[in-house]
Amino acid sequence: xxxxxxxxxxxxxxxxxxxxxxxxxxxxxxxxxxxxxxxxxxxxxxxxxxxxxxxxxxxxxxxxxxxxxxxxxxxxxxxxxxxxxxxxxxxxxxxxxxxxxxxxxxxxxxxxxxxxxxxxxxxxxxxxxxxxxxx
Amino acid sequence: xxxxxxxxxxxxxxxxxxxxxxxxxxxxxxxxxxxxxxxxxxxxxxxxxxxxxxxxxxxxxxxxxxxxxxxxxxxxxxxxxxxxxxxxxxxxxxxxxxxxxxxxxxxxxxxxxxxxxxxxxxxxxxxxxxxxxxxxxxxxxxxxxxxxxxxxxxxxxxxxxxxxxxxxxxxxxxxxxxxxxxxxxxxxxxxxxxxxxxxxxxxxxxxxxxxxxxxxxxxxxxxxxxxxxxxxxxxxxxxxxxxxxxxxxxxxxxxxxxxxxxxxxxxxxxxxxxxxxxxxxxxxxxxxxxxxxxxxxxxxxxxxxxxxxxxxxxxxxxxxxxxxxxxxxxxxxxxxxxxxxxxxxxxxxxxxxxxxxxxxxxxxxxxxxxxxxxxxxxx
Numbered sequence: 001x002x003x004x005x006x007x008x009x010x011x012x013x014x015x016x017x018x019x020x021x022x023x024x025x026x027x028x029x030x031x032x033x034x035x036x037x038x039x040x041x042x043x044x045x046x047x048x049x050x051x052x053x054x055x056x057x058x059x060x061x062x063x064x065x066x067x068x069x070x071x072x073x074x075x076x077x078x079x080x081x082x083x084x085x086x087x088x089x090x091x092x093x094x095x096x097x098x099x100x101x102x103x104x105x106x107x108x109x110x111x112x113x114x115x116x117x118x119x120x121x122x123x124x125x126x127x128x129x130x131x132x133x134x135x
Numbered sequence: 136x137x138x139x140x141x142x143x144x145x146x147x148x149x150x151x152x153x154x155x156x157x158x159x160x161x162x163x164x165x166x167x168x169x170x171x172x173x174x175x176x177x178x179x180x181x182x183x184x185x186x187x188x189x190x191x192x193x194x195x196x197x198x199x200x201x202x203x204x205x206x207x208x209x210x211x212x213x214x215x216x217x218x219x220x221x222x223x224x225x226x227x228x229x230x231x232x233x234x235x236x237x238x239x240x241x242x243x244x245x246x247x248x249x250x251x252x253x254x255x256x257x258x259x260x261x262x263x264x265x266x267x268x269x270x271x272x273x274x275x276x277x278x279x280x281x282x283x284x285x286x287x288x289x290x291x292x293x294x295x296x297x298x299x300x301x302x303x304x305x306x307x308x309x310x311x312x313x314x315x316x317x318x319x320x321x322x323x324x325x326x327x328x329x330x331x332x333x334x335x336x337x338x339x340x341x342x343x344x345x346x347x348x349x350x351x352x353x354x355x356x357x358x359x360x361x362x363x364x365x366x367x368x369x370x371x372x373x374x375x376x377x378x379x380x381x382x383x384x385x386x387x388x389x390x391x392x393x394x395x396x397x398x399x400x401x402x403x404x405x406x407x408x409x410x411x412x413x414x415x416x417x418x419x420x421x422x423x424x425x426x427x428x429x430x431x432x433x434x435x436x437x438x439x440x441x442x443x444x445x446x447x448x449x450x451x452x453x454x455x456x457x458x459x460x461x462x463x464x465x466x467x468x469x470x471x472x473x474x475x476x477x478x479x480x481x482x483x484x485x486x487x488x489x490x491x492x493x494x495x496x497x498x499x500x501x502x503x504x505x506x507x508x509x510x511x512x513x514x
Contacts, residue, residue, distance in 0.1 A: 041154070042169050044460045045437055063489070065437050067170045067460045068369055070489075089435070 144344035225411030285331030328378025379500020
């Protein structure tokens with residue numbers, strides 16, 4: 001469902017730091033939201049922790065840089081990184097072009113699914129949150 | 136004390152078309168389409184910038200030349216009417232108060248264009264130092280709109296809307312002209328490294344912006360066939376950095392001297408006297424201990440201001456003052472102050488970018504090949 005100028009797919013979970021999570025059992029795919037990529041604009045460099053790294057919910061798991069600035073990426077879940085989107089090394093613009101698709105950041109095996117999801121927003125809650133930010 | 140943020144004549148246009156930011160107490164555009172396409176438009180075609188936020192002052196009177204020789208480091212006497220020079224003014228320690236472009240309009244009338252962030256400070260400094268001289272200082276900032284038309288097609292763009300033969304205006308020369316029926320002063324100067332003009336639309340207060348808006352729109356229309364883009368402060372910053380030009384507050388300030396900043400070419404130590412001269416003579420005799428250099432990052436990553444510069448064994452030798460992604464070179468570039476023994480072109484050094492040490496090389500300015508890009512490119 002688009003909210004203002006931003007795509008916010010119904011089936012995903014969101015963090016207030018503008019990361020999204022797609023859950024399949026204990027496996028999560030994570031990325032940054034359409035709102036995040038539009039705020040950053042022209043992403044020219046992405047760095048994510050290596051495969052095998054342990055990440056904690058709402059702690060840094062990497063960084064994303066636009067021409068002007070650098071921002072941390074906070075992991076929306078706790079677990080172990082299984083796979084990193086290596087295409088972003090040479091094509092960071094995928095984050096702008098397809099934030100929910102080819103611009104995915106990493107796959108993470110969760111350690112506490114229930115706990116993590118409790119701390120995340122639904123699409124509806126995230127939409128409300130974005131509306132407030134844009135006021 | 137909080138002040139209201141000022142607007143330029145083009146505020147409505149910017150608000151409708153650009154992502155906005157507040158800069159030096161002005162509402163300014165950061166980008167319209169994006170920093171990268173705007174940057175590339177200037178390097179390959181032409182771009183149009185609103186730079187009305189810059190400070191402008193007129194210095195008139197029989198002693199205006201003497202006064203400017205006293206307060207600035209370059210030789211104001213070398214300026215013939217309708218020519219311009221880049222210059223700095225220093226404090227008594229040789230620290231840079233500001234950098235600016237000084238134009239001579241008439242034998243006894245000069246126009247100084249300084250940094251937006253230094254408007255008040257510069258005015259105060261000039262006023263305070265003007266007391267012993269028979270000169271008049273007048274802040275003209277709010278009565279003039281200022282645009283920059285930059286890029287290899289800048290001359291063709293402007294030529295369509297003026298009767299003045301622009302081929303006759305060499306780099307750092309100026310002319311009075313009419314643009315879109317408005318009285319304008321133009322100088323062949325800029326802050327991008329490219330050929331181009333800075334346009335001063337005269338007698339157009341922000342409260343009555345029509346004339347300035349008309350000139351802006353006419354330039355955009357004239358440049359359409361060349362692929363002109365309106366450009367924001369984002370591209371202005373990446374362009375000046377690629378060209379090796381300083382940003383006051385980042386690369387130079389009152390703690391750095393023009394000699395350290397590699398701006399020795401605007402310091403005329405043979406002049407009889409000027410503020411900061413003694414300190415600069417002493418520094419020159421002793422030799423500078425650090426120098427502003429260009430750094431090209433040779434691996435992936437983007438340097439940012441305040442990051443540490445080290446030698447290959449990770450001992451600190453300096454710090455980054457400006458850093459960005461270069462849209463033209465498609466890699467990280469930076470300006471940094473490094474100790475003189477590490478400042479030679481080709482020196483292998485390291486920048487600590489967050490938790491990583493990235494390899495870099497000292498390069499000369501500009502960062503691009505000047506035979507392919509910039510005002511001296513081979514046609």
